[in-house]
Amino acid sequence: MSSPRTFALVGNPNTGKTTLFNALTGLRQKVANYPGVTVEKKTGTGRNRHGEAFTVIDLPGAYSLDAKSPDEEVTRAVLHGERADTPQPDAVICLVDAGNLERHLYLATQVMELGLPVIVVVNKTDAAEARGITIATQKLTERLGVPVVPMQANERVGMEALQVALSAEPVKANWKPVEGDTAARYVAIGELLEGAVARSDEERLTPSDRWDRVLVHPVLGWLVLLGILGGLFFTLFSLAGIPMDLIEGAFGWLGGQVEARMAPGDLRALITEGIIGGVGGVVIFLPQILILFFFIGLMENTGYLARVSFMMDRLMAGVGLNGKAFVPLLSSYACAIPGIMATRTMESARDRLITTLIAPITSCSARLPVYVMLIALMLPVGTAGQKALVMLGLYVLSIIGVYAFAYVFNRTLARQEQTLFVLELPAYQRPSWREIGLQMYDRGKIFLRRAGTLILGLSIVLWALTTYPKSDSEDGSEQLAQSYAGKLGHAIEPVIEPLGYDWKMGIGLVASFAAREVFVSTMSIIYLGEEADDDSVRNRMANETRADGKPAYNVRTCLSLLVFYVFAMQCLSTVAVTRRETNSWRWAILQVVYLTGFAYLAALATYQISGFFV
Amino acid sequence: MNDWQTWAAPAVVIATVAVLVWKNVRSEKETACDKECGCENRNE
Numbered sequence: 001m002s003s004p005r006t007f008a009l010v011g012n013p014n015t016g017k018t019t020l021f022n023a024l025t026g027l028r029q030k031v032a033n034y035p036g037v038t039v040e041k042k043t044g045t046g047r048n049r050h051g052e053a054f055t056v057i058d059l060p061g062a063y064s065l066d067a068k069s070p071d072e073e074v075t076r077a078v079l080h081g082e083r084a085d086t087p088q089p090d091a092v093i094c095l096v097d098a099g100n101l102e103r104h105l106y107l108a109t110q111v112m113e114l115g116l117p118v119i120v121v122v123n124k125t126d127a128a129e130a131r132g133i134t135i136a137t138q139k140l141t142e143r144l145g146v147p148v149v150p151m152q153a154n155e156r157v158g159m160e161a162l163q164v165a166l167s168a169e170p171v172k173a174n175w176k177p178v179e180g181d182t183a184a185r186y187v188a189i190g191e192l193l194e195g196a197v198a199r200s201d202e203e204r205l206t207p208s209d210r211w212d213r214v215l216v217h218p219v220l221g222w223l224v225l226l227g228i229l230g231g232l233f234f235t236l237f238s239l240a241g242i243p244m245d246l247i248e249g250a251f252g253w254l255g256g257q258v259e260a261r262m263a264p265g266d267l268r269a270l271i272t273e274g275i276i277g278g279v280g281g282v283v284i285f286l287p288q289i290l291i292l293f294f295f296i297g298l299m300e301n302t303g304y305l306a307r308v309s310f311m312m313d314r315l316m317a318g319v320g321l322n323g324k325a326f327v328p329l330l331s332s333y334a335c336a337i338p339g340i341m342a343t344r345t346m347e348s349a350r351d352r353l354i355t356t357l358i359a360p361i362t363s364c365s366a367r368l369p370v371y372v373m374l375i376a377l378m379l380p381v382g383t384a385g386q387k388a389l390v391m392l393g394l395y396v397l398s399i400i401g402v403y404a405f406a407y408v409f410n411r412t413l414a415r416q417e418q419t420l421f422v423l424e425l426p427a428y429q430r431p432s433w434r435e436i437g438l439q440m441y442d443r444g445k446i447f448l449r450r451a452g453t454l455i456l457g458l459s460i461v462l463w464a465l466t467t468y469p470k471s472d473s474e475d476g477s478e479q480l481a482q483s484y485a486g487k488l489g490h491a492i493e494p495v496i497e498p499l500g501y502d503w504k505m506g507i508g509l510v511a512s513f514a515a516r517e518v519f520v521s522t523m524s525i526i527y528l529g530e531e532a533d534d535d536s537v538r539n540r541m542a543n544e545t546r547a548d549g550k551p552a553y554n555v556r557t558c559l560s561l562l563v564f565y566v567f568a569m570q571c572l573s574t575v576a577v578t579r580r581e582t583n584s585w586r587w588a589i590l591q592v593v594y595l596t597g598f599a600y601l602a603a604l605a606t607y608q609i610s611g612f613f614v
Numbered sequence: 615m616n617d618w619q620t621w622a623a624p625a626v627v628i629a630t631v632a633v634l635v636w637k638n639v640r641s642e643k644e645t646a647c648d649k650e651c652g653c654e655n656r657n658e
Contacts, residue, residue, distance in 0.1 A: 265619030270626060457634045464627040 004045070004053040006087060007119075007166070008078060010111055011095030012104050013061030014306075014426055016123045018042075020095060020153040021058040024162075043086075048167040057089060060345075065110045070344040079114055091117040091170035098128035098135055098150070099427075101197060105189045106182075112144075113177045117170030120148040121162060126155075127427040130207075132200030139196040145174035154432060208303075208427045215307045216425075218314075225308060229395060232295040233388035236372070240287040247287075248536065251280030270463055273528045278459025281524030281537060282451045282517050285369035286444060292365060293443040296333070297436035303428045305330065310425060319403050320410035322351040329355065329402060332362035334443065336574045340581055354409045356581060357591055360574050361401040361567060363394060365447070366516040370565050373520055377542055378558035390562075397566050405594075450515075458514055459521050466507070466525055476529055480504075485511075499564070499600070500557040500607040502546065509564075516570045555614050560607035568599035 009017045021027070025044030042058040062072040065079070074083075081088030092111050096104035101122070112118050122137055140148040147165035151158030178185045214220050255272045262268040299305045309330070313323040324346045332339030339359045343352040363371075371394060375387050465485035473479055480486045481503075488510060489503030496506050504526055512519035527540040544552040569575070569592045579588040 263619075266623035267619035267626070270623045457630050460627055460630040461634070464624070468624075 004055050005091070005170070006055040006057065006089045008057045008059055008089035008092045009095060010059055010075060010079070010092050010107065011061060011123075012063055012097065012100075012107060015061070015095045015097045015104065016153040017058055017061065017095050020093075020121065020123070020151075021056055023153060023156055023159060024056050046166075049163050050167055052167075054166065056093075057086065062107060064107055065114075069347045079111065079116065089116065091119065093119045093121055095121045095123050095153075098122045098125045099131060099133060101135065101193060102186065102189050105192070106185060109175060109178065109185065109189060109192075112173040112175040115172060118144075118146050118173045119162070119165045119170070120144065120146060121153075121158075122148060122150045123153050124427070125150045126152050126157075127206075127429075130427070134198045136196045136198075140192070143174070143192060143196075146171055154429065206427065208425075211428055212307065212425070215304065216310050218311075221307070221311050225311070226392070228295075228299070228304075230388055230392050232292070233391040233395075234384055235295075236288050236291050236391070237375075237387040238384035240291060240372075243287040244284050247284045248280070251276055251283070252536075254280075266467070269467065269529070270460065273525055274460050274463025275456065277524045277528040277537075278462065278521035279451050279456050281521045282369055282455050283448065285372060285517075285520070286447060288368050288372055289365055289447045290440050290444055292368060293334070293440045294436060297439040298431055301429070301431040301435055303426045306425050315403060316406070319407040321354065321403075321406040322346060322348065325351065325355040325406075328359060329362055332359040332364060335364050335366070336360045336362065336571065337577050340574070340577050343581065350413055353582060353587065354406060354413065356578055357409055357587065357594075358402050358405045360569050360571065360591065360595060361398055361405065363398045363566065364516075364571075365443070366571065367565055369517045369520045370512075371562065373523070373538070374553075374558045374562050374565075376538065377553040378555055378562075380542055394562055394566055397563070401567060454515060455517065455521055458511070458518050459525060462511055462518070462522055463525050463529075466529060480526060480529065498607070499603045500554075500560045502552055504544075505552075505557075505561070513570045514572050516565065519565075556607055556610045559610055560603045563606045564599045564603035566599070567595055567602055569595035 009021055011017050021042065021044060024046040026046070027042075027044045044056050044058070045053055046056055047053055057078065059075040059078055060072065062075040064072075065076050077083045078086050078089070079092065094108040094111055096108055108118070108120060120140070122135055122140075125135065128135065135150065137148045137150045147161075147168070149158055149161045149165055151162065176188075178188045215224055255276045258268060258271050258276070262271075296305075299308070309323070309326040312326050312329075316323055316325060325343075327345060328339045328342040330339075331342045336359045339362065340356050343355045343359075346352045346355065371391060375382075375390050379386055379390070462485065465488075466480055466483050468483060471479050471482035473482070481490070485507045486503070489506040492506045492510065493501075493503045496509065501509065504523075507526065508519040508522040511522045523541060524537045527537045527544075541553055542551070546552050575588050575592060578591055579585055582588065
């Protein structure tokens, strides 16, 4: 039996390749309504009308085969059969946007010239028709001698016609190689399209154009963005309370069951305080994570995030940051690791380095549990609106940090010629609830997997550090002070005291250098182990007092901690990825030192200056 | 106090440290993206 046929999916960024890939293979790769989401090739399997399996390779978006960035190089190399890990495809599915046919055929005609059989998919025909553009795909089929299939991949319209093409023997295009420069190619494309593309005489103002008058307006656009973020955080604080209590109750019940079935002892304490307390302390923030990714998915899916990138680009140019940094920085709001990986879409090594260095300042989702816990302690009787406002302030602070450090690095690192950033604003589209739901599911799964692996492991280690060596005292507080973690907390207390922190916070601070949310699990372990009453960890922390009887988690201390967490580089995985992507320990160490150093100074300033007001 | 729990708890801790170190050493060798943050290539 012959091996399955291999098709490569090729097209400009944001033409819907990954959407089509998912439709063909039934897989769930991440899709978004902005360019640069696919930075590595992905492979999946589908079946044609005869039930025969075929392989699909989803390649990163490229504007041409003259590779300029590392991800474009992947596309070029696969098509030329130069990748040892990937066979040269048997045929290529060239995806072109119906609304920008001339420009997208630039790449498609280059692919045809490689001599590989081709199927042309004209995607987003609905959006083009809304703008008064009609394409006679039958004429193009006759001229090129290959299938030209009109589609709306997101609605799966045209899948049947594509399946017919995939089931037939692949054929090479009837296309003569273009001699000469870019202009000559556009002339040849113009001849191909002669009489095949009809445009209405008057330029229609599409609904997208009308929305854009407000949403990318230099003043109104920012107000709308702030309003949306405010709404997101308000929802976060007002809706998440009930499911959080339910999860907390479930972990409490689990701990109670273990206590009822096991005799008192070290292992029981490890299970109830270390494992259930530590992991449960983090897992209760699952509702917030899901709400955050619901909003991000909604903004991505409708095309609104591309508008945000347009507005950000104006600011980015001001600090010398390449507009292409937007996608990596946006990805970093979920997690800095895929963000740093996404810098591969950038042509200039210097731009890649600057973006990598500043990516951890964006407020990743691991910070969310820390922020929510500290804001709740800071404003114990505050409304959801007040809490949302503080959260908004933290996100704005992180954006200011990103721009400020981009400016600093742009001024200090050796200059290079600026590369051009072409930003294409996709048409707004109705959100796909399925895509948003799947993204929430994926992100929720990642969050729980992290809680069940890394956070679980670190919680066990932290429990040991707060338990050993054992003291003779029966008092939990005394025991903690005598432990390795307690001694470490006391040792660093002089350094962190000016920031308003006590030695217990110091333990959490040091532990969270492994991963930010470990601060939350550490606090759970410390406060669960310390006292024998049934009060929740949150209440115990709220009731914690200093020697002078004042609350330990007062407004000044919480503000100082929040500012520290906005800037501090507390993620070992990010350090490892920075080292891997820059191929140097030098930049990874610089990242840790400059971010943590700045976080210390910013937290110090916050605590000391807030003393004049609070 | 249960005696067996007194040695079982440190044993769990030591095993956990061993797994964490082993996973860390192994991930150093991998060139693909970190699985914890969801950017792994699920289909390759």
